[in-house]
Amino acid sequence: MSTDPRSGGDSAPSRRRLVCAVALTSALALSSCSAVAGDDSSTGSRDPYAAVATDASGGVARDAAASGDEDVAAVRLDREEMQEVLLGEGEYPFAADEIVRRAGLEYFEENIGITGTAYRRSFGEDEACARQMDTVNERLVGEAPVDGVYREATVTDDAGEHTVHVWMLAYDRPVSRGEVWDEVLAACDGTSLESRHDGVSFSALAEGPFRGLSMSIDDRGRAVQAPERGADGESPAASTDGTVSSRVDGFSVTADLGHHVLSISSVGLSRESFDQALEVQRAALEEHPGLLG
Numbered sequence: 001m002s003t004d005p006r007s008g009g010d011s012a013p014s015r016r017r018l019v020c021a022v023a024l025t026s027a028l029a030l031s032s033c034s035a036v037a038g039d040d041s042s043t044g045s046r047d048p049y050a051a052v053a054t055d056a057s058g059g060v061a062r063d064a065a066a067s068g069d070e071d072v073a074a075v076r077l078d079r080e081e082m083q084e085v086l087l088g089e090g091e092y093p094f095a096a097d098e099i100v101r102r103a104g105l106e107y108f109e110e111n112i113g114i115t116g117t118a119y120r121r122s123f124g125e126d127e128a129c130a131r132q133m134d135t136v137n138e139r140l141v142g143e144a145p146v147d148g149v150y151r152e153a154t155v156t157d158d159a160g161e162h163t164v165h166v167w168m169l170a171y172d173r174p175v176s177r178g179e180v181w182d183e184v185l186a187a188c189d190g191t192s193l194e195s196r197h198d199g200v201s202f203s204a205l206a207e208g209p210f211r212g213l214s215m216s217i218d219d220r221g222r223a224v225q226a227p228e229r230g231a232d233g234e235s236p237a238a239s240t241d242g243t244v245s246s247r248v249d250g251f252s253v254t255a256d257l258g259h260h261v262l263s264i265s266s267v268g269l270s271r272e273s274f275d276q277a278l279e280v281q282r283a284a285l286e287e288h289p290g291l292l293g
Contacts, residue, residue, distance in 0.1 A: 075258055075259055076170050076171075076172075076259040076260070077168075077291075078147075078170075079103055079147050079149060081288075082147070082148075082149045083149050085262070085291075086151055086166045086262075086281075086284075087164070087166050087264070087280060091277075091280050092153045092277060093164070093273040093274075094162060094273070096154060097155045097156060099151060099153045100151065100154075101149075101150070102149070103148070103149050103150075104148065105146075105147065107148075108141055108145065108148050108150070108167070112137050113137060113141030113142075114137065114138055115134060115138050116133075116137065117134060119131075122193070123195055129187045129188040129191045130193060132183060132187045133188065140177055140180055140254055140261065141169065142175060142177070142261070144172070145170060145171050146170050146171060146172055147170045148167060148170065149167065150166070151166050151167070152164070152166075159268075161267070161268055162267070162269050163266065163268060164264070164265070164266045165263070165264070165267075166263065166265075167263050168260055168263070169260065170259055170260050172259070174258055175259065176256045177254050178211070181211050185213065188202040188213065189202060189203060189204045189213070190202070190203060198217065198219060199217070199218040200217045201215070202214070202215055205252075206253075207278050207282075208255075209282070209285070209292060210253035210255045211253055211254065212251070212252045212254060213251075213253075214250070215251070216248075216250075217247065217249075218246070218247050219246050219247070248267065248268055249269065250266065250267050250268075251266050252264075252265035253278070258290070258291060260291065262281075264277060264281055
């Protein structure tokens with residue numbers, strides 16, 4: 001997104017950008033936060049995970065390679081299985097207006113596993129938390145995934161837009177993102193970042209196999225001539241300089257699942273609704289006990 005939150009106009013786009021910067025920790029990439037991505041529901045063919053390597057030294061080497069590949073295939077889900085594990089239609093904490101589905105690595109490589117700039121631009125290069133937040137997505141995706149699936153469910157109501165993002169990546173080796181979260185939380189847990197138009201506070205979040213953070217982002221930069229009263233008779237929170245403040249909550253966690261990383265995040269959901277989504281996702285994982293170790 002191109003909107004600079006330090007400019008003088010309505011900073012709602014910057015608020016959404018900041019949430020998305022970690023939500024695609026689970027994952028809208030910064031460049032895609034301003035619009036819903038196009039639907040690509042094609043699952044494609046399964047990758048040849050158990051392919052036999054060729055080796056000029058003869059059959060013994062080929063058999064050993066085949067055995068190693070089969071061992072990996074035994075503990076790694078294929079694309080169809082990953083799609084079965086992820087939250088699907090009817091399992092979100094709302095009736096979705098739209099569900100975007102993606103499969104393969106292209107979307108991850110181009111939009112999620114990249115270094116962002118939103119936090120450093122908003123809060124400064126010297127903020128350790130801002131530096132961590134701009135790089136967390138890239139580190140969560142990590143090196144050399146072999147396949148992935150992604151879903152994004154959105155609903156819009158009188159309170160605004162609510163989105164859940166879930167993705168799962170498979171690797172040819174066991175993976176862990178504990179060190180990533182250690183570094184992010186060391187810099188951000190209990191921290192508040194402030195700029196002229198935005199403020200964001202962070203706290204650690206852990207539920208079962210999931211670990212990550214919660215965010216509360218305040219948009220203080222929307223100038224108004226006179227606050228309008230809502231249906232309940234309450235006015236928006238107006239400051240003395242004629243601006244209206246609003247807040248959006250974001251939650252983002254990942255789970256290490258052997259040869260997989262699963263991420264779930266939300267923008268605009270309450271903590272109760274996010275916990276509901278986590279519970280459904282956790283129940284789905286329990287149907288694959290090998291993933292939970």
